[in-house]
Amino acid sequence: MIVKEMSLLSADRLYDEFKKRAEAVGANVFRVATYAAAMDVVATYVQETGAKRVHIAPHEELEKMQWRERLSPKGVHLSTELNRQELAQADIGLSFLSYAVAETGSVLSATESPLARAVSMLPPTHIAVVPAAGILPTVGDALQALYTAEDSLPGYISFISGPSRTADIERVLTIGVHGPSRLLVICVDEAEVK
Numbered sequence: 557m558i559v560k561e562m563s564l565l566s567a568d569r570l571y572d573e574f575k576k577r578a579e580a581v582g583a584n585v586f587r588v589a590t591y592a593a594a595m596d597v598v599a600t601y602v603q604e605t606g607a608k609r610v611h612i613a614p615h616e617e618l619e620k621m622q623w624r625e626r627l628s629p630k631g632v633h634l635s636t637e638l639n640r641q642e643l644a645q646a647d648i649g650l651s652f653l654s655y656a657v658a659e660t661g662s663v664l665s666a667t668e669s670p671l672a673r674a675v676s677m678l679p680p681t682h683i684a685v686v687p688a689a690g691i692l693p694t695v696g697d698a699l700q701a702l703y704t705a706e707d708s709l710p711g712y713i714s715f716i717s718g719p720s721r722t723a724d725i726e727r728v729l730t731i732g733v734h735g736p737s738r739l740l741v742i743c744v745d746e747a748e749v750k
Contacts, residue, residue, distance in 0.1 A: 570658045570691045571743060577661025581718030583739040587688060591620035594685055594742045598650065599626050601683070601740060609633045611646035613675040618652050618685060620746070638671035640678075649679035654705070655690045655698045656741065662715040663741055664698050666706070673712045681738040684716070688743040 575585040588594050598621070602610065610627060612618060614636045627634055635642045643649065651672075655664040663684045667673050676682045692698045695715065703709055718739055 567688065567691070570693060571688055573658040574656055574661055574691050574743075577658070578656075578718065578739075578741060579661070581661055583661065583718045583741055585741045585743065587743045588745070590746045591617070591685075591744055592622070594744050595621040595623060595626050597740070597742050598623070598648075598683060599630075601681075602627060602630070602632060602648065605647070605681070607632065607647035607681070609635070609646045610648045610650060611635045611643055611675055611679060613638075613649070613651040613672055615652035617687075618650065621685070623650070638669060638675075640671065640674070643671070643674050643678040646679040648681045648683055649675040649677075650683045651675045651685070653684045653686050653690075655692055655701055656686045656743070657693075657695050657698050657715065658691055659694050660715065660717055662695075662717040664702065665712070665714040665716055666702055666710045667712050668710050670712060673714065676714070676716060681740070682716070683740045683742065685742050685744060687747075688745045689747070691743065 571587060578585050586597050588597065601607070610632055612623060612634065624634060635646065651665070653663045653665055656662065657664065663686055665673060665676050676684065692701060716739065
C-alpha cells in the first residue's frame with residue numbers, strides 16, 4: 557500500500573518525503589533552483605567548516621557549478637584525480653548522483669570505478685548533488701531507472717542513507733567510523749544535461 561501511494565506523489569511531495577526521511581537519519585538536505593545556487597551552498601559550507609581540501613568526482617553536471625572559479629580564490633585545494641591519497645586527505649567529497657529515493661531518504665551512487673565510489677566514502681563530509689527530478693518513489697524505481705539509463709547495472713551500487721554509522725555490541729552508536737560523518741544532499745531543480 558505504501559509503495560503504491562509513494563508512486564502517486566508529485567515531484568514536490570517526493571522531495572518533501574525524501575527530505576523528511578533523509579534528515580531523520582542525519583543528512584542535511586537543501587533544494588535550490590540552479591547549479592549556481594548549489595555552489596552557494598557548497599561555498600558556505602566550506603567557509604563555515606574551514607575546509608581546505610575538496611575532492612570533486614568528475615561529472616559534466618558539476619561543471620555547471622563553476623567550482624574552480626568559486627573555491628580556488630579562497631585558497632581551497634581542489635582535486636579531481638581519482639587517487640586514494642588525494643581522497644584520504646580531502647575534507648569534502650563532492651559528487652553528482654542521478655537518483656535519490658523518497659521512501660528511504662537515500663541517494664543512489666552507481667559507478668564502475670571503486671575510486672569514484674570512494675569520493676562518497678573517504679572524506680569526512682560527502683556532498684551529493686542530485687537533480688530534483690531524480691527523486692524517485694522507491695528503491696525499485698531507482699534501480700529500474702538506473703538499469704534503463706545504463707542498459708545494465710554498474711559494478712558498484714550503493715544506497716547512502718545519512719552519515720556513516722555503526723554500533724558496538726552494547727549498541728553504542730558511533731557516527732563516521734566507516735565513512736563520512738556528515739552528508740549534505742543538494743537537490744537541484746535545473747534540468748540535467750542529456
